[in-house]
Every structure is written in structure tokens, then in C-alpha cells.
Amino acid sequence: MHVGTVNIPIAYDHPDASHNTCSTARAWAKRPREPEAGEKPELIARIKRMLKEQDAVLVAHYYVHPDLQDLAEATGGIVSDSLDMANFGNRHPAKTIVVAGVRFMGETAKILNPEKRVLMPDLEAECSLDLGCPADDFSAFCDAHPDHTVVVYANTSAAVKARADWMVTSSIALPIVEHLKVRGEKILWAPDRHLGGYIQDRTGAEMLLWQGSCIVHDEYKAQELLELKAQYPDAQVLVHPESPRAVVKLADSVGSTSQLIKAAQSSPAKHFIVATDNGILHKMRTLCPDKIFLEAPTAGKGANCKSCSHCPWMAMNGLVNLAEVLASGKNEIHIDPHIIPRAVQPIRRMLDFAKQIKLPSTGIGNA
Ligand code: 13P
Numbered sequence: 001m002h003v004g005t006v007n008i009p010i011a012y013d014h015p016d017a018s019h020n021t022c023s024t025a026r027a028w029a030k031r032p033r034e035p036e037a038g039e040k041p042e043l044i045a046r047i048k049r050m051l052k053e054q055d056a057v058l059v060a061h062y063y064v065h066p067d068l069q070d071l072a073e074a075t076g077g078i079v080s081d082s083l084d085m086a087n088f089g090n091r092h093p094a095k096t097i098v099v100a101g102v103r104f105m106g107e108t109a110k111i112l113n114p115e116k117r118v119l120m121p122d123l124e125a126e127c128s129l130d131l132g133c134p135a136d137d138f139s140a141f142c143d144a145h146p147d148h149t150v151v152v153y154a155n156t157s158a159a160v161k162a163r164a165d166w167m168v169t170s171s172i173a174l175p176i177v178e179h180l181k182v183r184g185e186k187i188l189w190a191p192d193r194h195l196g197g198y199i200q201d202r203t204g205a206e207m208l209l210w211q212g213s214c215i216v217h218d219e220y221k222a223q224e225l226l227e228l229k230a231q232y233p234d235a236q237v238l239v240h241p242e243s244p245r246a247v248v249k250l251a252d253s254v255g256s257t258s259q260l261i262k263a264a265q266s267s268p269a270k271h272f273i274v275a276t277d278n279g280i281l282h283k284m285r286t287l288c289p290d291k292i293f294l295e296a297p298t299a300g301k302g303a304n305c306k307s308c309s310h311c312p313w314m315a316m317n318g319l320v321n322l323a324e325v326l327a328s329g330k331n332e333i334h335i336d337p338h339i340i341p342r343a344v345q346p347i348r349r350m351l352d353f354a355k356q357i358k359l360p361s362t363g364i365g366n367a
Pocket residue numbers: 080081082083155169170171214242255256257258
């Protein structure tokens with residue numbers, strides 16, 4: 001039996017793919033301005049008022065600006081990983097869901113709640129995994145392997161989800177693939193090669209991997225991490241599984257954003273080296289004020305804007321553009337209504353599975 005990878009050219013890594021390089025640069029250039037300190041209280045009060053008036057709830061990811069994370073919690077919304085963002089938006093009675101994160105998160109909310117209005121501070125907040133997995137190419141990949149169960153990561157477009165049997169997030173990918181393996185199913189996995197490889201290593205499942213990657217996690221470096229560990233011998237290393245295998249191998253804990261936060265809370269260690277987007281440090285430091293969190297090293301001397309441990313698309317969310325969107329009603333997510341009935345199936349399958357196995361809710365700090 002063949003277990004392995006296929007080489008799919010990814011727009012992101014292609015030398016001619018100026019499209020994606022531009023998209024990263026555009027994301028940095030489009031970052032909303034930081035409000036002045038004096039302007040912040042009024043801005044926050046205005047956003048709170050508009051959320052209430054519009055029966056809207058704010059759902060934020062751990063990687064977005066701390067102001068948005070705090071505001072989501074202060075207004076009855078949530079800051080969480082992508083699984084709980086989907087779950088929360090799905091259960092919440094508000095008429096409008098405002099998603100502070102990246103586009104696939106807004107799309108997932110819309111697919112699950114087509115009757116609701118879903119807004120985002122910036123609709124151009126993409127994800128390199130999504131960009132690197134165009135629906136037509138992915139469809140051809142699926143057509144070439146009709147005997148495989150198609151499992152896609154949440155970080156994909158609605159059209160890619162519409163070709164899938166299952167959607168997973170990093171919180172639940174392991175138990176779902178275990179379950180499919182027990183059923184004797186062969187898996188076609190997309191788009192993150194590192195997360196796919198990690199799941200393959202852990203489960204021994206037969207998997208064909210799309211060769212996508214996250215531009216943030218791809219940059220963590222094992223050698224530099226070893227050097228930092230030598231400086232902090234007591235430090236626990238927390239790694240998101242979108243990171244390269246050599247980095248994952250050095251981890252004390254591997255998991256989704258919420259699982260890494262829980263690991264930091266439950267460990268008695270004083271120091272932690274964190275290999276995931278540095279937006280997560282806000283929640284870690286708030287929950288564990290006596291612990292010290294260090295960013296895992298990226299490309300070091302060769303660093304460029306791709307290797308600063310922060311997602312350029314997550315950085316497109318801020319108080320200023322959130323207020324603008326609530327005032328204008330622009331930046332609403334629309335999805336082709338023909339795609340929704342098909343795209344919702346793999347998402348619902350995942351949510352039902354999470355319920356069945358009683359996967360603990362990951363809304364840390366929201367209890
Ligand atoms: P989590 O589901 O672990 O929050 O990850 C989402 C993501 O985009 C990580 O880069």
C-alpha cells in the first residue's frame with residue numbers, strides 16, 4: 001500500500017506566483033491604524049453600542065489584536081480556536097456574527113448560519129493554506145483518488161469544503177483520523193502538509209497529503225529552537241502542529257491554540273517557548289501572569305516580513321475597521337448558495353463528532 005505525499009505545485013511557493021507575495025505585502029499595508037490612546041475608550045464604547053443595537057456578537061481568534069480579544073469577551077462573545085469559533089457562532093442566537101479572524105473563519109460561520117449576517121473587519125484577510133489550495137486543482141486531486149476519504153482542514157475555501165467528506169481543525173484532527181483509520185479508510189488530506197504529516201506520524205493512517213503550508217508556522221527553525229532551549233533548560237516547548245516536523249519533534253506539548261494555552265496553564269514550569277503566532281501570548285500572559293513566555297525563533301538573520309511570528313492577515317483586524325464595518329454594514333460574507341448545502345456537510349460531521357466524543361469546549365477564559 002502506498003502511503004506518502006503528492007507534489008502539488010502551490011501558488012504560494014511558486015517563483016512566478018507574485019500574486020501571493022503581493023497578497024502578503026498588501027495585508028501588511030492594509031493593517032488598520034492603531035487608535036490613539038485617548039481615542040480608544042470612545043471607540044470601544046461605540047463598538048459596544050453598535051453590537052448591542054444590531055444584535056451582533058463578536059467572535060475572535062487568539063491571533064488577533066489583544067483589543068479585539070478583550071472586547072469579544074467583554075461583550076458576551078468569544079475568543080477561541082477555530083473549532084470553538086465555529087461552534088459558538090453556530091449556537092449563538094445573535095442575528096449578526098462579526099468574525100475577527102481570517103476569511104475561512106467568516107465563511108465557516110456563514111455556511112453554518114446562512115440566514116445570519118456575517119461581517120468581517122476586512123474581507124481580504126486570507127490564509128496561505130487557503131490560497132495554496134485552489135478549488136479546481138483540489139477537485140482534480142480528489143477525482144484522481146476516488147477511493148480516498150477526503151479530509152480538509154478548516155483553513156480552506158467553501159468550494160474546497162464542498163468537495164470534502166470531513167472538515168477538521170487542529171483540535172480534533174487526531175481523533176477524527178483515528179476514527180477513519182479504524183474504519184479502514186484511506187485519506188486524502190489537504191492542505192497543510194505539516195499538520196497532515198503530524199497526524200500521519202501519530203495515527204499511522206494511510207494518507208495522501210496536499211503540499212500546502214502556513215507562512216507563519218513554516219518559519220520556525222529547529223536549530224535555533226535548540227539553542228534557545230539550551231539558554232532556558234527548564235522551559236517547556238509549546239508547538240502548533242502546522243510547524244515543520246523537526247520543530248514538532250522538540251515539543252513538550254503539541255496542539256491547537258486552545259490546547260497550547262491549556263498546556264501552559266497546567267504546567268508547573270516557569271518558562272515557555274511558544275511556536276505559534278505571537279497573538280496567542282496575550283491570552284497566555286493574562287491567564288498565567290507569573291510565567292514567562294518566549295517566542296520560538298524564526299528565520300533569524302534571514303528574517304523578512306514572513307517570519308515575524310505574526311500572521312499578516314490576522315493583523316488586518318483592528319478596532320478602527322471593526323467600528324467602520326459595524327457602522328456601514330459593508331464587508332458582509334456572501335457564499336454561492338449552491339455551494340452551501342454541500343459545504344455544510346463536512347463541517348456538521350465534525351461538530352457532531354466533537355459532541356459525540358465530548359471534546360471539551362476550548363473557550364478558555366470564557367467560562
Ligand atoms: P487553531 O484552530 O489551532 O486555533 O488554528 C487556526 C490557525 O489558523 C492556526 O494557524
